[in-house]
Each structure stands twice: as C-alpha cells, then as structure tokens.
Amino acid sequence: MKKILIALLLLTSYANAQEESAISSKKNEFRIDVLSAVLSSKISLSYERFLENDFSVGININYSDSKKLTEDFEDGYTNNLAKYEFNPYVRYALSKSKTRYYFAEVFGSYNGGDFKEIIREENGGTAIYTTKISNYTDFGAGACLGYKMYFNDSFALELLVGFGYNFANTDKSPDKISRVGINLGYRF
Amino acid sequence: MKKIKYILVVLIAFLFSNCDINDDGFYNNTTIDVTTNLVTYNPIVNYNVGDYLYVNADFSRFQAEVGQTGLLDLYATTGNAENYAFSYVIEKRVNETEWETVFVNDSQLQIIKGSAQNGSYVYGKCEYNSVDETYEYNVGFPLLSTGNYRLSFGYNSESINSVELRSINNPKEITLNINSPLANLDNNGYFFFNVN
Numbered sequence: 001m002k003k004i005l006i007a008l009l010l011l012t013s014y015a016n017a018q019e020e021s022a023i024s025s026k027k028n029e030f031r032i033d034v035l036s037a038v039l040s041s042k043i044s045l046s047y048e049r050f051l052e053n054d055f056s057v058g059i060n061i062n063y064s065d066s067k068k069l070t071e072d073f074e075d076g077y078t079n080n081l082a083k084y085e086f087n088p089y090v091r092y093a094l095s096k097s098k099t100r101y102y103f104a105e106v107f108g109s110y111n112g113g114d115f116k117e118i119i120r121e122e123n124g125g126t127a128i129y130t131t132k133i134s135n136y137t138d139f140g141a142g143a144c145l146g147y148k149m150y151f152n153d154s155f156a157l158e159l160l161v162g163f164g165y166n167f168a169n170t171d172k173s174p175d176k177i178s179r180v181g182i183n184l185g186y187r188f
Numbered sequence: 189m190k191k192i193k194y195i196l197v198v199l200i201a202f203l204f205s206n207c208d209i210n211d212d213g214f215y216n217n218t219t220i221d222v223t224t225n226l227v228t229y230n231p232i233v234n235y236n237v238g239d240y241l242y243v244n245a246d247f248s249r250f251q252a253e254v255g256q257t258g259l260l261d262l263y264a265t266t267g268n269a270e271n272y273a274f275s276y277v278i279e280k281r282v283n284e285t286e287w288e289t290v291f292v293n294d295s296q297l298q299i300i301k302g303s304a305q306n307g308s309y310v311y312g313k314c315e316y317n318s319v320d321e322t323y324e325y326n327v328g329f330p331l332l333s334t335g336n337y338r339l340s341f342g343y344n345s346e347s348i349n350s351v352e353l354r355s356i357n358n359p360k361e362i363t364l365n366i367n368s369p370l371a372n373l374d375n376n377g378y379f380f381f382n383v384n
Contacts, residue, residue, distance in 0.1 A: 075359045076216025118218050118362060120260075126250060127258040128265045129218050129362050 020098040022153045023187065026050075029058075029156060031185030041066040044181060054093040060107070060179075061086055073116065080136060080174055083113035087179065089144075098150075105144040107179060109164060112137040115172040138173035140166035156185035219365040221254040226368040227274060227325075227351045229339065235383045240298050240328030241339065243276060245314045245353075249321045251366070262323070263316065267361030271302075271313045272323050272353040275343045278310070281336040290329075290337070298328030309343040313356065331383045338378040341370055348377030 033044035041064065048058035062085040073081040087107045095101035115136040118129050142164015149157050164177045226247045235241065250259035263269065279287040289308055297304050302325035304312045314323035331337070345352035347367060355364040372379050 076214050076363075079215040116215060118215075120256065122258045125258055126261050127253075127256065128261050129364065130265070131216070131362065 023098045023150055024050075026154065026187045029185050029187040031156065031158060031183040033181035033183050035180065035182040036062070040064060040069070044183075046183060046185070048091070048185075056091045056093075057089070058091070059086065059088045064113075073114065076116075079116050080172060081114040081116075082111060082174055085109055085111040085177070091146075100147075100149040102145065102147050105146065105160075105162065107142055107144065107162075107164065109140040109142070109166070109177050110137070111140065111166070111173065111177065113173075134172075136169055136172035138166040138169040140164050140168075140177045142177055142179060144179050150187065154187050156183070156187055158183040158185060214363075216359060216361065217363045217365070219367065220260065221350075221367045222251045223254060224251060224368065225371055226251075226323075226353060226366065227341070227370065229372075229379070231372040231379065233381050235331050235381060237331060237334060237383055239331050239383070241278065241331060241337075241381070242298075242326060242328045243310075243312065245272075245274075245302070245312075245323060245325035247314075247323055249316070249323065262355070262364060262366070263321070265362055266355040266357040266364050269355040269357035269361075269364070270316045271356040272366070273311060273313045273356055274341070274351050274353045275309045275311050275345075276339060276341045276351070277308075277343050278329055279338050279340070280333075281338075287338065292330055292332070296330050298330070300326040300328070302327060314353070334383050336380065336382055338380045340373075340377050340379075342377045349373055349375075 027050045029048040029050070031046040031048070033042070033046070036042035036044040042062055044060065044062045046058055046060040048056050050056045064083055069078070069081060072078050087109045089105050089107035091103045091105045093101045093103050113136060114133050116131050116133050119132045120127055120129055142162055144160050144162025146158055146160035151157070158181070160179065160181045160183065162179045164179065166173045166175060166177060224247065227243065227245045229241065229243045249263040250261055253260045262272070278290045280290050282288050292306055294305055297306060297310075302313050302315045304310055304327045310327070310329065312325055312327060314325040316322075317324050340348070341351040342348040350367045350369050353366045353368060357363060374380070
C-alpha cells in the first residue's frame with residue numbers, strides 16, 4: 001500500500017513538474033476581464049510578457065461605455081466620466097509554483113474621459129448658467145495583488161484587486177483609479 | 189483552506205468593483221446670491237386671532253446676481269423650471285425659553301398664488317407665470333390662538349438671515365439655489381409678532 005502511495009506521489013510530482021515546465025516555456029499571454037464586461041460594460045484587454053526571475057511586464061487597455069455611469073454623469077452625481085485607460089504594469093510572482101501563484105503588481109496609468117463643469121454665459125445683457133463638457137486626460141499610478149491559476153497548460157484564470165491615484169489633473173479627472181478584475185486568459 | 193482563499197479574493201474583487209471610482213457629489217447644482225428681497229412678508233407686530241400671516245414672492249425670472257454683470261435668467265438656466273421652493277417656520281412661545289412649531293392642516297392655509305404644504309415647516313413653491321415672466325407665491329398662515337410668535341426662514345438653509353430658494357427641475361438640468369436677503373429679521377434670523 002505504501003509503495004502505491006509513494007508511486008502516486010511521485011507520479012503527481014512528475015506531472016506537476018511537466019506542467020510547470022510546459023507553462024514556463026510559454027512567454028506570452030492575452031486576457032479579457034469578464035468582471036468588468038459584465039458589471040461595468042467595460043472592455044478590458046491585457047497582454048503579459050513573462051521574463052526571468054519571476055518578473056513579468058504587460059499592458060492593460062480599457063474602454064468603458066457604461067449606461068449607468070453615463071446616466072450618473074448626466075444626472076450630476078459625478079462630474080467626470082472615465083472612458084479609456086492604458087495601464088502598463090510590472091508583476092512579481094510571490095509563490096514558487098508556476099501553475100498557481102499570488103503576485104504583486106505596480107502599474108502606471110494614462111487615462112481620460114469626459115469632464116463636466118458649470119459655466120456662466122452672457123448673451124445680449126442676460127446670462128445663464130450652463131454645463132460645458134470637455135475632455136480630460138491624466139497620469140496615475142497604483143498597486144495590485146492578485147492570484148493566477150492555469151488549466152491545461154495554457155488557460156488562465158486571474159483575480160486582481162488594486163487601486164491607484166491620478167496625480168496630474170485631478171481637478172477634472174477622478175482622484176482614484178480602481179484596477180479590479182476577474183480575467184480569463186490564454187498563454188502561448 | 190485554498191478554496192477559502194479563492195472565495196475571499198473573489199469577494200474582495202466584487203467589493204472593489206462596486207466602489208465608485210468617480211468623485212461623489214452632486215454637480216448639476218450651483219448657488220448664487222442676489223441683492224433683491226425675493227421673499228417678503230408684512231412686518232406687522234400685532235395681529236388678532238383669525239388673521240393670516242402672509243408670505244409673498246413675486247420676482248422676475250431675470251435677477252441681478254452679486255458680483256456679476258448682466259441679469260441672470262433663472263428660468264433658462266434651470267431648463268425652464270416651473271417652481272422655486274423655499275421653507276419657513278412659524279413658532280409659538282410655550283414658556284420663557286421654549287418655542288413650538290405651529291401645525292395647521294394644509295387646507296387651513298390660504299393659498300392665493302403658488303402652493304404650500306405645512307409640516308414641521310411650511311414648504312412653499314413659487315410658480316412661474318409665463319404671462320409676466322415672474323415667479324409668484326402668496327400664502328396666508330392662519331393665526332388661531334393668542335400668544336407670542338416668531339417667523340424664521342433658516343430651516344432648510346445654512347443661513348439664518350437669508351432665504352434659500354431652490355429650483356425644481358429635471359435632474360439633467362442645472363438646479364439653481366438662490367440666496368436672497370430678508371428684511372425685518374433680528375440677528376438670530378427671527379421676526380417676532382403677537383396675536384391678541
């Protein structure tokens with residue numbers, strides 16, 4: 001019985017080693033965020049390039065067209081409407097396993113959208129207050145923690161939670177940037 | 189144990205995804221100060237039981253705004269608001285230090301122009317008159333018993349010596365808050381009168 005157990009353990013370890021080796025040889029990954037798509041009508045795509053020493057780099061691109069956020073913006077509950085983000089990032093794997101691991105991420109952000117303000121306009125001796133919508137862009141940075149697992153050597157499920165701050169144009173842009181997602185990916 | 193970790197991460201992800209990343213507030217909203225007394229009342233100090241205390245408004249849609257040139261169009265700014273609302277309170281002295289709000293039924297209010305509801309304060313609405321392009325309000329409050337009374341306008345406002353009128357309009361349009369001075373109030377924002 002003991003021999004069978006030991007044999008099974010060795011077999012499992014061998015299989016894991018084979019799987020880890022197969023994943024390590026694949027250096028590129030594309031992902032799509034299903035959480036943002038479902039909850040926020042946001043298209044969020046990511047690319048990640050795996051480097052040596054547990055590091056990886058990548059970029060995340062978002063485009064948002066949320067009906068609820070647009071309504072909130074029109075009804076005056078917010079004065080900005082984030083539309084797009086380009087988030088380059090660097091990650092470090094916190095676990096030894098290549099198939100299931102936690103990671104830490106720092107990211108930069110170039111983001112933009114619409115900004116609304118109330119202005120006074122004079123015309124022929126009378127004046128009115130009216131809303132003026134303009135575009136904003138800003139730069140930000142932040143950090144995340146996440147967990148990633150692979151299935152069949154190539155398919156990835158990734159959970160990500162983090163946030164950051166804009167710092168160049170916060171009179172118009174949102175103060176905070178959230179970076180949260182449940183991503184499905186393919187590594188090759 | 190691992191499953192718990194996964195569930196925890198998913199829950200945190202959902203919680204964060206529901207965070208409002210935009211700055212909260214209400215932004216279809218602006219406040220102005222005008223120099224004109226938009227709301228008035230007759231400063232009679234002695235009334236008789238059965239009399240009415242009338243609060244009035246009859247102001248043009250075009251108003252001079254403090255610190256600005258050109259008359260502000262209150263009607264166009266608000267996407268053609270048909271009403272401006274304000275509030276006031278009538279209290280009766282109970283003893284040396286205490287006052288209580290006077291409650292009457294809405295049907296007892298003498299509504300001549302505009303509309304009003306009475307609860308812990310009178311909620312008055314000036315109505316737009318498109319003929320002469322003014323907002324109008326004229327409502328009498330019945331004085332039903334003898335005693336010392338006081339009138340104030342600071343219930344829904346940050347200021348005690350001015351009245352705040354707020355436009356009632358579509359939320360997609362600008363809501364305009366107007367601070368207008370009031371006459372005959374003391375330093376604490378009260379007008380005192382007696383009912384004999």
